[in-house]
Amino acid sequence: MTNEYVDTIKTKTWLNQDITPYELYLKFIYEYFADRINEDKNDFEYTLPAWFKELKYQKDAVKDAISKIKKYNGVFLADVV
Numbered sequence: 001m002t003n004e005y006v007d008t009i010k011t012k013t014w015l016n017q018d019i020t021p022y023e024l025y026l027k028f029i030y031e032y033f034a035d036r037i038n039e040d041k042n043d044f045e046y047t048l049p050a051w052f053k054e055l056k057y058q059k060d061a062v063k064d065a066i067s068k069i070k071k072y073n074g075v076f077l078a079d080v081v
Helices: 003-012 021-038 056-072
Strands: none
Touching: none
C-alpha cells in the first residue's frame, strides 16, 4: 500500500480511527438497506376495492415480494394468522 492510498482511506472515507461503534452500525444498516431506502416509492400501480383498508406494511410487503420475484424468479408469501 502506498502512503497516498492509506491517506485517502484515513481522510476521505468513513473508515478511520474516529468512527464509533454506533456510526459503524449505522453505516452497515444503510449499506444493507440502501436498495430499499433509495428505491422509487411509486414504481408500481395497484388498484384496491373501495372497501379494502390500505395498510403501509402490506404495500411494503408487496413491493418486497415484487423485488424478490424479479431477482429470484419466485417468492414465498405467508401470513401469521
